[in-house]
Amino acid sequence: MTGTVPFPDRDTVAEKLAALSETDKSYLSLLMENPVQDDNLLAGLYRHLDLAAAARLLNSLKLETLGKWIGEAAPDRLQIRLMEAARSSQHPAYAAFRTGLARSGGLEKAYPTSKI
Helix, strand or coil: CCCCCCCCCHHHHHHHHHHCCHHHHHHHHHHHHCHHHHHHHHHHHHHHHHHHHHCCCCCHHHHHHHHHHHHHHCCHHHHHHHHHHHCCCCCHHHHHHHHHHHHHCHHHHHCCCCCC
16 A cells, blocks of 8 residues: 555545535534644545535535535634635635635634734
């Protein structure tokens, strides 16, 4: 064997993000609790966004909902990386995800603005 396969792999995470059922949300929440899994989670997120960008039909409402949910559920340490992922492309799929992420207010809660 040439190398180890990360668990969970990016395709599994992408499938969970695409479905976003209650059990998938629980699974993803558990992933977000473990800092060791951050890279796997983000790789799956990029995979999901790339698949959505390549799809014939764009479900922007579903991507906004995903952005809002993940922004609310993700711990503070992930907020900047999530926003970086959302801003990594100008495609409407990424824009829809970015809109939901911004509406969640997760970045503002993690890094509040200065009073000065």
